[in-house]
Amino acid sequence: xxPGNPEHQLLVEPVARLIDELGRLPGIGPKTASRLAFxxxxxxxxxxxxxxxxxxxxxxxxxxxxxxxxxxxxxLCSICxxxxxxxxxxxxxxxxxxxxxIERTNVYRGLxxxxxxxxxxxxxxxxxxxxxxxxxxxxxxxxxQEIILATNPNTEGEATAFLILKDLAPLGVRITRxxxxxxxxxxxEWADPDTLSSALEGRREL
Amino acid sequence: xxPGNPEHQLLVEPVARLIDELGRLPGIGPKTASRLAFxxxxxxxxxxxxxxxxxxxxxxxxxxxxxxxxxxxxxLCSICxxxxxxxxxxxxxxxxxxxxxIERTNVYRGLxxxxxxxxxxxxxxxxxxxxxxxxxxxxxxxxxQEIILATNPNTEGEATAFLILKDLAPLGVRITRxxxxxxxxxxxEWADPDTLSSALEGRREL
Numbered sequence: 040x041x042p043g044n045p046e047h048q049l050l051v052e053p054v055a056r057l058i059d060e061l062g063r064l065p066g067i068g069p070k071t072a073s074r075l076a077f078x079x080x081x082x083x084x085x086x087x088x089x090x091x092x093x094x095x096x097x098x099x100x101x102x103x104x105x106x107x108x109x110x111x112x113x114x115l116c117s118i119c120x121x122x123x124x125x126x127x128x129x130x131x132x133x134x135x136x137x138x139x140x141i142e143r144t145n146v147y148r149g150l151x152x153x154x155x156x157x158x159x160x161x162x163x164x165x166x167x168x169x170x171x172x173x174x175x176x177x178x179x180x181x182x183x184q185e186i187i188l189a190t191n192p193n194t195e196g197e198a199t200a201f202l203i204l205k206d207l208a209p210l211g212v213r214i215t216r217x218x219x220x221x222x223x224x225x226x227x228e229w230a231d232p233d234t235l236s237s238a239l240e241g242r243r244e245l
Numbered sequence: 246x247x248p249g250n251p252e253h254q255l256l257v258e259p260v261a262r263l264i265d266e267l268g269r270l271p272g273i274g275p276k277t278a279s280r281l282a283f284x285x286x287x288x289x290x291x292x293x294x295x296x297x298x299x300x301x302x303x304x305x306x307x308x309x310x311x312x313x314x315x316x317x318x319x320x321l322c323s324i325c326x327x328x329x330x331x332x333x334x335x336x337x338x339x340x341x342x343x344x345x346x347i348e349r350t351n352v353y354r355g356l357x358x359x360x361x362x363x364x365x366x367x368x369x370x371x372x373x374x375x376x377x378x379x380x381x382x383x384x385x386x387x388x389x390q391e392i393i394l395a396t397n398p399n400t401e402g403e404a405t406a407f408l409i410l411k412d413l414a415p416l417g418v419r420i421t422r423x424x425x426x427x428x429x430x431x432x433x434e435w436a437d438p439d440t441l442s443s444a445l446e447g448r449r450e451l
Contacts, residue, residue, distance in 0.1 A: 049344070054303055064296075087300050093266045101259050155287070
């Protein structure tokens with residue numbers, strides 16, 4: 040913070056710093072950061088402290104599962120610890136939020152593996168930044184029959200799935216990818232050509 | 246947080262709580278709150294702690310000016326402490342961010358008075374929730390010649406300006422309101438009828 044910046048002087052230093060810190064969050068621009076900072080300034084003491092405390096608690100208590108890299112408090116996550124889950128299937132996802140999205144469907148009862156990102160050489164994210172070797176080690180040491188590559192259906196997700204496919208193909212497990220097609224509730228008229236061609240190619244008998 | 250909620254169990258409690266707290270911020274819905282929580286979970290320790298610390302610092306160190314209710318660290322804000330400001334003018338605004346917006350123009354060199362809100366009976370915000378009495382006291386005790394009512398040019402802002410006008414009219418100070426008209430860089434074609442009629446009514450000789 041430049042001491043000569045009249046804006047910062049007017050803002051008073053702790054408010055300027057809070058705006059700076061909020062503005063470092065993804066999707067929070069300078070205007071939203073200002074709005075949030077002034078909201079917190081006027082919010083009641085308890086609400087502001089609860090937020091600050093929740094941030095610190097997450098950093099102090101939450102870690103990643105040593106097997107699948109989902110979020111956890113202990114060594115293994117609640118899914119890895121659940122003996123009722125199908126131990127022969129691993130669903131590979133990019134981030135822990137994807138685990139939640141799939142759990143909400145209630146159709147999948149296997150295990151997960153969180154890569155913590157996707158390939159993106161432009162952003163400097165390479166194979167070694169993802170939990171790919173740990174996945175291959177699991178295929179060797181666990182009774183895995185199927186790997187579902189549920190990385191995002193976009194360029195980076197496809198590249199990541201292809202990378203993993205190359206590594207896993209020689210190991211003789213079944214490798215699948217979720218179907219591409221029209222989203223439920225969507226409008227055929229507004230579907231992009233890629234989605235529509237996937238939907239036509241993947242058409243099923245009624 | 247319901248202990249039986251499987252989503253919260255999957256999320257692990259500190260993450261669920263952080264999502265709850267972030268979701269209480271204005272304009273942050275559940276999806277954004279999740280995204281921010283998982284960003285903080287993966288962000289480096291220093292960044293997360295700096296944010297938590299900035300929130301606590303704002304609550305501990307920043308307060309409101311005892312004269313104009315702008316933000317300040319001490320008793321009076323930097324504008325009230327500046328003897329070069331025109332002590333005969335008060336610009337009345339709704340929130341401290343409005344002070345910044347006006348300071349950025351560099352055309353106003355008087356004082357401010359922050360109401361901390363606008364009239365909104367539907368949200369339970371009445372005259373006594375705003376710093377109106379403090380403003381009237383200032384007009385009595387300070388050498389004020391002009392009050393600029395710079396509340397927002399919307400329904401609540403107009404109602405607030407009208408309320409203050411009623412109180413100040415008997416005191417014999419000049420009371421003004423910023424001009425309404427077409428915004429610079431705007432498109433006449435896209436101007437709403439209210440703005441356009443204000444612009445026509447307020448037309449000036451060239």
